[in-house]
Amino acid sequence: MNIQVSRFATILFLAILWSGWAHAQDKYTISGFIKDTESGENLPGANVYIEELLEGTTTNQYGFFSITITEGQYHLVVSYLGYKDSKEEIDLTRNIRYNKSMSAAAITTQEVVIEGEKSDQNIESTQMGKIDLEITQIKSLPAFMGEVDVLKTIQLLPGVQSAGEGNSGFYVRGGGPDQNLVLLDEAVVYNVAHLFGFFSVFNADAIKSVELTKGGMPANYGGRLASVLDITMKDGNRKKFEVDGGIGLISSRLTIQGPLKKNTSSFIISGRRTYIDLLLNPFIKKTAFAGTGYFFYDLTAKINYDISDSDKLYLSGYFGRDVFSFAQGDNGFEAKIPWGNATSSLRWNHLISEKMFVNTSLIFSDYDFSFGITQSEFELVLFSGVRDFNTKVDFNYYPSVRHNVKFGINHIYHAFTPSSSSAKQGDIVFNTGEIINQYAHESAAYINDEFSLTEKLKVNAGLRLSMFNHVGPFTRYTKDNVGSITGEIKYAGGELIKTYHGLEPRLSMRYVLDSKSSLKAAYTHNNQYIHLASLSSISLPTDVWVGASDKVKPLIGDQYALGYFRNLMDNRYEGSVEIYYKEMQNLIEYEDGFIPADNIQDNADNHFTSGNGNSYGAEFFLKKRTGSLTGWVGYTIAKTTRQFEDINGGEPFPAKYDRTHDLSVVASYDLQKKDARIVSDSLKGWNKIAGNLGNWFRTRHWTFGGTFVYATGNSLTLPVSRYMFEGNIMNEYGPRNWYRMIPYHRADVSVTLKGRETKRYQSSWNFSVYNIYSRANPYFIYFDTTIDEQGGTLETKAFQVSLFPILPSITWNFSF
């Protein structure tokens, strides 16, 4: 831990304590945990407020809240999306511990219900650019190949773009996929995609909440420029055992949870696996390609334990892997490409007092990718990965109802292996150089306060001090101006090679115009010390994580955002308009002419060139929150450009994911009994079979979902002319990303049919169709030249490859 940072942290800590204490007289604190009554799960983000004062707070990530006000008699209201509001009288004459269990507002927790949320939450909250996603809503949307996907859902929000067809990677407001901080129970997940990006690594059954912050990032988060996707796993049902699962066309999943000690401790284990390989195996076994297959699996597990009323322990872990293997028996050729993440976090919640909550976490995070080929006696293995050891201490301090203070410190020890390879043929071992890992310490201290300046103006202000130290052991290859290696500088273990640090101010404000609308503004300055170097236009597991070093500077970003939020028609509709402008410095790209073999016997970061970028845009959002038909429309108009001295002759060019228009329409329709009756009545009149069908229809519970997306096509660099060299036709490429593919659009629908429910058992069938009008959206474009020797002509044609035509799928879900 760096001295500077810890000194800063101590001073802050003392200042806060003193200020809090100075105002403590005459006031009492009501604090506690808000839980779900059925499962005992903590409810993060629940609203807890004093009706008479209209002042309150929201529960933190662990369901804890604390309100300090002058003594008196009040009504305490607790409300949370999907639950019945609770209102209780309290007599505040001393500090009160108030733990509340909330009941779900609907009969089952599966249905989408939008009552119970503090209806003007979006007007009230200072945080702009923050979106909470309700898991049940995610589950009601049409799923890609029947798989409910958290990442696919966030791509339906304005300002968040997908990387392309079937790709889970996402871009937020013009930032690259490495600019998003993806956390699973506080552990960083480096690679969020299975199968080259077609599915994300998150199993929706094990997830409790999803929160995306795309602007106004508060000071407790750092290390990435563009966004934070904070995913919290379920803790595990504390009251009874529960088994949920689903069997689908592509994969199946199973979740088991239950109490270890009723109301004190519980666990949850969740697993998922595909079986494309098992399905295809009988066919492949007989061909020359026996041994070829692909599968992925993931496993999430968590245990929690209440040591006492003020101490809780959580241990969670995630392990996921994709394995692709290819074999061609005739040639004696085999390839095996495994990659995946492993994370685990141990957390300890402790209540220091009614006003101060602290969480200490020890986190481990690992991502690795390996590519191995054997051909007869020749073996080659390429490997790259990153491993983090992270310690965090985060305090939530509630000195009074007008202040919500967060402060803490964070230290990560990174070990990057940008690339390592080994090769041998029989007994001859090729010289691929030593493995050069990169080690670094990334640390930060922050303080953040959300406070009401006036009745109408609430401010969320924070400061983060971050630091990055690149340390040995490390070998730096020095090069001459032609690019040949001239020597090596060796650094010993722990030796300091390069330090970077920065102060990151964060500010966001909310000004209430009236009870239905508000204006918000935000400014954030972020430092990012690690980068993802990507070679191709599509994200692959071969993308390499590298840290800042003597060759690579940290990414710096500044974002300005302004928004207008308004609720319409008695809070039935929620609307907003946000505009933003971002500047990014020290972006990196591979230099022209780089091929992966260059990393062997060389440092990965010797091949980067740096530049700047900016992006700006406007996001429009309208959400219908209540009724049987719910959903939203999101539209973004934006532009993002890059400028690198060594690329494109120094001229600005569009980023590869620059997308001018991005539209998403999402709808969920919960068929009401009376409407189902209309359908069945009309069918009755036809004939007996139709009548029976109608009856069957009426007695089941149907939910329909649909999505429509439209986006400007991706930009590409295509050749503009050709020439002959050694008799071959060669391409001359035009300016970087000069070409636009045709727009991408697609509609999906899904139908969920609930089976008969008993007290113990529920099931449902989900039918979904992806790309219902089978649009051939472009995946990539290539050129092919055919030569007619006899006619003496040649012709070049351009071809567009599309991936997914209409794809239906069925999934059967069960729960008991």
Add this chain to the structure above:
Amino acid sequence: MELQFLIKDMSTTKPINIINFLGALFMAAIVLSCEKEITVELPDSDPKLVIEGRIEADGVNDIPPMVTLTKTTGYFGATSISELANLQVHNAQVSVAVDNITYPLEELCIADIDPGMLPLVAEFLGVPEKELSAYNFCVYTVPVADILSGSYLSGEAGKTYDLTVVSEGTTYTSRTKIPPLNKLNSVWYEEAQADTFGYAWANMTDPDTVGNGYRWFAKRISHNAAGEQKDATFLAPAGSAFEDKFINGITFDFAYDRGHPPGKHEEADPLELPHFFKKSDTIVIKFCTIDINVYRFLRIYEIDANSAGSPFSSPTTIPTNIEGGGLGLWAGYGATYDTIFGAK
């Protein structure tokens, strides 16, 4: 059969293979993918000059430098091969300087070239000699008068050569070197598939210095059923250029498969198997040393020429060693020859 390359050469073929391999597999694996032809609107761009120049030394013969000049052209629509041949640029001033002396080159077209020079020109252009007259190719080379007098500029190992081209008011320059020759220790044929097909193998020693580049060519001089020589010119297989990054200072065996003439996608002769040599073939190996900048150009050029624009590769500009806004390569080659004699 690019898979075979993995054995031989890590510095260039591995990335070709990974990219191609992933690209091919990916496309095959996604059974549901479909493709269709589209039209692409290309922007207008001014044609650029493309320089293809070579100066060679083999320690025995005197080989003059040769340069062809062509232009870039538009992309789509059918073109006749003769139209491409007409992309040649005439009336440029071309010269080569070595040891502080500048030697101007003269433009000679096939019709005017001395028959004795035709084999050399055919080799340089990569066009079988008998097809040369079909297109009126022109090369810039040493003046006819010098050839007739027997005293003309020719390549020498260890020397540095500067090329200057002035065309349509623009000057282009380039520099290359012919590295010292490195003869293979031995060459032989080894069977790979069934009884009759295999690859050409060689053993070499790389000197202990860093930054040595090599290029491999092979030509079958045995005859086919029709009585014609199987390969009219030397052919470079994909991955023919490599450097000594991983093999510095060591002696080792390596193999290459059979290259194919540019543009020919199918094997015309049913008795041959693409990419393979036959046990009965007599193969002449031309093994050249090249300058590191020439290697850098060739490796990217070979990747580009071999990848059909899969999504896994990024479109790169080939690192030309021509200054002044031109494309192409001015290369020095230090060539040595060895022969694998066919078995009965």
